[in-house]
Amino acid sequence: MSSIHTTLARELGLTAAQVAAVIALVDEGNTIPFIARYRKEATGGMDDAQLRTFDERLAYLRNLEARKAEVLHAIDEQGKLTPELRAKIEAAEVMQRVEDLYKPFKKKRATRASKARDAGLEPLALLILAQGRSDKSPLALAAGLVNAEAGFPTPEAALQGAQDIVAEVIADDAEHTEALRAFTLRTGALAVEAVDPQEKTVYEAYYDFSEPLSRIPNHRVLAVNRGEKEGKLRAKVRVDADAAIEQLERRVVRNPASPFAPVLREAVADGYKRLVAPSLDREMRVLLTERAEADAIKVFAKNTESLLSQRPVRGARVIAIDPGYRTGCKVAVLDEYGKLLDFTTVYPTPPRSEVRKTQDKLAEYVERHRANTIVIGNGTGSSETEEVVADLIAKTDAPLRYTIVNEAGASVYSASQLASEEYPDLDVTTRGAMSLGRRLQDPLAELVKIPPQSIGVGQYQHDLNQAELGRALAGVVERVVNRVGVDLNTASASLLGYVSGVNTAVARNIVAYREEHGRFSDRRELKKVPKLGAKAYQNCAGFLRVAGGANPLDATSVHPESYPVARELLKRAKVKPEALARGGVPDIASRLGDLPALAAELGVGLPTLRDIVAELEKPGRDPRDSAPEVVFSKGIRSFDDLVPGMELTGTVRNVVDFGAFVDIGVKQDGLVHVSKLADRFVRHPSEVVAVGDTVTVWVTAVDKDRGKISLSMVKGKA
Known part of the structure; x- marks a missing residue:
């Protein structure tokens, strides 16, 4: 078993067989949602989150091994690769350790030490590091190495040059660096001060602030970073330099009686202050930022998953209002499927304050379109608009309710090329109002049209590593979309693009095929879509549903590869496939009896069999139905x-x-x-x-x- 296999098994608590199976499945081009749902026997039942963690670690460890190979080759080319160094590099478990070990061998720009080496001062530096005996003092030895042309015209200058070499050697030593890094993390603090202490800003809590590196919360790190970026704060890592130098001396000075010891101590102090401390300051800031960003991305991802998993409000015929002041409030009326029925602009807010006229128009829409729900965006003018709506509801006998929805990202979508392609004849503001209404009817289908970073359910999202944030959020959206499943005949290209095995181009091709040939009659027709090959079909088929098609199993999450098993189960339960379209077979498990024995008889894994049975019990179940219901209002609270x-x-x-x-x-x-x-x-x-x-x-x-x-x-x- 390779070192990568061993590491993954140890870190993630997996068996060797699980690790080998998952790596093989990933390398074959299978997606995480497909593996999690349809390859449970191979993975031992690993879920989506576990598989994504596995995939990330696999990628990191493979990059680590590739970097080790590059470093070993580079050092070997210099003729400096010793068996001991090779063993250390091969044993490295993190990228930082590999870079620490490679640091002395990297080509550097001209430094004080490199100039001293070029001047022939390295032999003296080696004597200082060796800490041996000498009949001559270090200064006397330096006198024989004076080189005025190279910039070392006196014994003192030559000795200083040798000390510069020693300082660089100490600073480049991987073991010293590791020890000082641990010391800094353990004892250091992030110290913050104001650029202008008299200026009133949101960062006043950090004007005279210090907190240990080991305890500072991630959100405070991000706040300080933003304050620095805006030019309001200055921050640095503060550490006891004398204690750090003393620790480094204990590691370096092995013979205090040596005539070279005083010079070596000076080099140790110089190496720490001039080379190590600034480097560790930068490294600690990067470490704190990466840790804080990773946590913020995790929180953002969790929030996004919860938001996308909110329960759809089915049967809601919606009047969606995007509030505003001077330009009025944009209104869009949608039927229960999100189809636009009507739209207009009303002016209930200042400066026009046409409250009665607005209520009359809304009442007209309620009667004409049988609207039963009003959705109000939470942006500018929201509270005034809410008062008007609440007053209308109080005066009407119609079964009417309202709720507030978060507008975050609505303007991004409404002005996007996607929105222009979907509704070329509508203006930006009407598209925005439609988006608000559809967020209530089906949050997932609507919010996938918006970049996840714009949804607004995190902290400091615009300050984070956008590539990492985008990757994490794309994984979240993919997980939710595939957990819920997608109607092949109604889904937008935006939604289809998150289905397992379907990329943006293929998603557009699916929509184009549907527009040209009409509704899909069964899943097999997907194979006719351009650029949707056999592997893509295998990955996506189980997550794409065909309601009302020729094959009732196409409306379920049962994968086509398991149709023979599903048909056999229906046969043994004495149920016709058509029963699936009528709500499923709630008692099929009891009709089938001993599932483990049946799995063995049919030659199918027990986890897969149980999944098929669960789907036959309640075909096409929506996991979002177990989420909390939306809270509606009928009155206003100020x-x-x-x-x-x-x-x-x-x-x-x-x-x-x-x-x-x-x-x-x-x-x-x-x-x-x-x-x-x-x-x-x-x-x-x-x-x-x-x-x-x-x-x-x-x-x-x-x-x-x-x-x-x-x-x-x-x-x-x-």
Whole structure:
């Protein structure tokens, strides 16, 4: 078994067989969703999250091995590769260790040490490092190496040149670097100060701030980074330099009685202050930032998954309102399938404040289009628009309700090329209103049209590594899309592009084929789509559903490769395939009896058999149906109504490191600090809440001047 196999098995707690199977499946071009769903026997039941972690580690370890090979080759070409060095490089478990070991052999730009070497001062440097005996003092030895033409005209200058070489050798030593890195992480602190202490900014909490590197929370690291980027803060890593030099001396000075010891100590101090400390300062800042960004991306991904997994509001005939002031509020009326029925602009907000006229128009839409739900965006003018809608509902007998939706990303979508292609005859604002309405009807189908970074359910998302953020969020969207499944005959190209095995080009080809040839009648027709080959078909077929087609199994998550087994199960249960279209066979498991024995008889893995049976029980089930229901309102709650102690029901809109923001029906979301999420210690808010959750909260404080609302999820905990 290779070192990569061994490492993966040890780190992830897997068997050798699991590791070998997953690597083989990945290398064959199978996607993570396909492997997780349809290759459970091979993986031992690893889920999507475990497989993505495996895939990331596999890629890292392969890159690590490739880098080791490059470094070994480069050092060998210099004729400096010793068996000991080779063993150290081959044993390295992280990229940083490989780079530390390679550092002395890298080609450098001209340095003080390289100039000294060129002047012939390296022999003296080696004597200093050897710390042996000598009848002559270091300065006397340096006198014989004076080289005025090279810039070392005196014994003192020559001795300094030799010390520069020693300092660089010490700074380049991988073992010393590793020890000092650990020391800095253990004892160092991030020290922050204001560029202008008199200026009032949002960063005042960091104007005179220091926190140990080992304890500083990730969100504070990101806040400091943003403050630096905006020119408001200065930050550096502060460490006890004397203690660090003393530690380095203990590692380097082996013979204190040597005449070279005083010179060596000077070189140690110089090497640390001039070379090691600045390098470690940069490295620690990068390390803190990478750690903070990785955590923020993880939080963002979790929030995005929760948002995309929100329950669709089926049967909602929607009046969607995108609020505004001067330009009015854009209104779009949608049927229960998201089809645009009507649109207009109303002006209930200042400066025109046409409240009665707006209510009459909305009432007309309710009657004409049988609308039962009003959706209001949470942007500019939202609260005023909400008052008008709540007043209308109070005055009508129609079964009407309303809710507020997050506008984040709506403008990005409405102005995009995708929106122009979908609705070329509509203006940007109408597209935006439609998007708000459809977010309620089917959050997943609508939000996949928006770059995940623009959805607005994270912290500092615009400051993060955009490539890493994009990769993580794409994986989240892919996971949710494939868990839910996609209707092949109604899905947009945006949604299809996240299906296992389907890229953007193939997604467009599927839509183009559908437009040219009409509805897909069965899954096999996918094979006729240009550029959708055999491997892509294998990866995507089980996640694409054909409702009302010739084969009832095409409307389920049963993979075509398992149709023979599914048909045999239906036959043994004495059920016709047509029963699947009528809601499935709830008692099929009891009809089939001993599933392990049946799996052995049919030559199919037990996990796969159980998945098929579960799907036959309830075909095409939507996992989002178990998510919390949307909270609707019929009346308005204003900021002035809020008082400490008030009990409210709200919806979690965002989860960050320090707490959760909850929509309680006023324009400003309230914050539940992490310390008030539960009556126990909570390490991270995601342990308790997720985006979309419906929660009961109590108001603990209201700051009207700053527009801030403090909440608690523990009654009586202020």
